[in-house]
Amino acid sequence: MARRKRVIIEYRHYNLPLNFPVLLLSGDRWRISEKKSGRLHFHNCLEIGVCHSDSGTMDFEGKSVPFQAGDITCVPRHLPHTTYSSPGQESLWSYIFVDPEELFRNMFNDAAMNFESPMSPIQNYRYIMNKKEYPKIYFLACSIIEELKEQKFNYQANVKGLMLSLYIELLRIHSAENQQIEEPKAEAKDTKKEENILMISNALEYIHKNYMQPISIEELADLCHLSVSHFRRTFHSIMGAAPLDFLNSTRIDEACRLLRSTEDSILSISEQVGFHSISSFNRCFMKLMEVPPRVWRKQTLQSEANSPKASILEFTGWM
Structure with missing residues (x-):
């Protein structure tokens, strides 16, 4: 029996500007090939695209x-x-990458921590919307794209307002659709569940909000109403990790964000993000970032001083 080919999923880490966590990628470079990639990818922030x-x-x-x-x-x-x-075509895109929690933090304080919840796989999520059906979106x-391109006087304040309006429209759409599927849910109880992102979404959200605390695999499995072995297999098949x-x-x-935005010591940062020893933090950091945290901090600060454009770091698979 042939051995099943290992699925590789890329993690793309976007270093968004700290004071204005919004990044625009546009222009002819962002033409998408007809060639289907052999791997999926995900990132650490919200992606809004316009085709x-x-x-x-x-x-x-x-x-x-x-x-x-x-x-x-x-x-x-x-x-x-x-x-x-599609075959023979190269679709042209503009992409906005944003961290809603950070963007709206000063506007809504603690309430901003819930700003991405309707834009998460937990909801009955509509990934693609057409301009004819959703002209306001x-x-x-x-x-937002035009404001980020032109960068006229006070453009950042305007982008915040437009982004808030966009968020509220998405919230209304997803809330209405979730209400419509409440009744059919009962009929689907006996059908076999497809192993997709919905099965582990509770675990992903819990990790995102509680990463700084000790978390066991038993705790995550319980959140998803799965046995530990089933949860482990399902999670790995979806996330590649x-x-x-x-x-x-x-x-x-999160450690990368603190290294960029604070002068806290490496030891302090390791403790803030949930590591119990500096040695385990250094090993894990090296495994993902390929350089020690002290070197990463120095290189990143120097890079940002020389160029305000955020960088994209791609991690192929899970080492």
Whole structure:
């Protein structure tokens, strides 16, 4: 019997600017090939895309969704996906990457911690919306792109307002759709569940909010109403990583933010993100980032001083 090929899922870490955590990727460089990628990827922030031309397909874990010119995509963090164009085409895109919690933190204080919950796999999520059916979503997304391109006086304040309006519109759409599926849920109880992102979404959200605390695999399995062995297999098949490896990657992600934004010691940061020893923190950091935390901090601060453009770090698979 042939050995099953290992699925590789890339983790793309976007170093968003600390004072304005919004990044625009646009221009001719962002034409998507017709060649289907052999791997999915996910990232550490919310992705909003606008398709300007042509058509194609977005693959999510266990689901393929077609897109066309005029579509707006909204992909929450931690959701594996990939995009490819129709044969003979190269669709043109603009992408906005944003951390809603940080963007709205000063506007709503602690309430901002819940700002990405409707844009997560827990909900009955609509990944792609067309401008004909959702003209307001399309208008707001395009307006944000233009503001980020032109950078006129006070553009950051305007982008915050537009992003808040876009968020509220998405919240209304998803809330209405979730209400519509409440009744059919009871009929589907006896059907076999497909092993997709919905099965582990509670664990992903719990890790995102509680990574700094001790978390056991038994605790995560219980949140998903699965046995430990079933949870471990399901999580790995979806995310391409063991649950505790993913927990550590989340901790390192936050450590990177603290290394960039504070002068806290390496020891203090390791404790803040949930590591119980500096040695285990250093080993895990090296495994994912390929350099020690002290070196990473120095290189990143120097890079940001020389260029304000955020970098994208791609991690192929889970070492």
